[in-house]
Amino acid sequence: MKSPTQTLREEHRVILRALVLVEVATARLSGGRALPDGWWEGLLEWLRAFADRNHHAKEEECLFPALAQAGVPAAGGPVGVMLEEHTEGRALIQAMAEGYVDRRGEAARRYVHLLRDHIDKENGVLLPLADAVLDSQAELLVARGFEKVEAEQGPAASIEHAEAAVERLAAALGD
Numbered sequence: 001m002k003s004p005t006q007t008l009r010e011e012h013r014v015i016l017r018a019l020v021l022v023e024v025a026t027a028r029l030s031g032g033r034a035l036p037d038g039w040w041e042g043l044l045e046w047l048r049a050f051a052d053r054n055h056h057a058k059e060e061e062c063l064f065p066a067l068a069q070a071g072v073p074a075a076g077g078p079v080g081v082m083l084e085e086h087t088e089g090r091a092l093i094q095a096m097a098e099g100y101v102d103r104r105g106e107a108a109r110r111y112v113h114l115l116r117d118h119i120d121k122e123n124g125v126l127l128p129l130a131d132a133v134l135d136s137q138a139e140l141l142v143a144r145g146f147e148k149v150e151a152e153q154g155p156a157a158s159i160e161h162a163e164a165a166v167e168r169l170a171a172a173l174g175d
């Protein structure tokens with residue numbers, strides 16, 4: 001079985017790919033060029049469904065409680081920072097859905113910056129910490145929790161589905 005941190009790292013790779021598309025689309029908008037019909041909405045739905053409801057839920061509902069159980073404080077420290085950034089990310093996705101195009105573009109730029117930095121911290125600090133403190137039984141429980149999150153969200157939550165959806169967005173953008 002894949003370790004939970006390996007699953008999260010693979011999901012980070014797909015999210016980083018989507019962030020490149022956010023950047024390309026934002027550059028187009030600021031250059032006054034239109035995006036394909038429905039593209040921006042499709043992107044936002046992808047970010048909500050995969051980056052937030054699926055990936056961040058796995059961290060918040062499964063990994064962080066397991067870390068707390070293993071003695072890593074839930075408030076403050078790296079977990080507290082990750083939670084704050086998840087909240088900030090949700091607000092920025094909302095801002096990307098509202099208001100004028102230039103405001104959306106500004107929110108998108110901030111979102112890309114936030115998430116890249118966030119993923120760097122998770123890959124560099126939080127996941128190595130999890131590998132160090134979770135024993136194999138705790139890892140198994142987290143992995144089962146991940147399966148439950150995916151089962152609740154249906155087949156669209158799988159990484160294969162999410163990756164295919166990103167590639168369709170990329171193709172529609174001509175990137």
Ligand SMILES: [Fe+2]
Nearest residue numbers: 008055059122
């Ligand atoms: Fe993450």
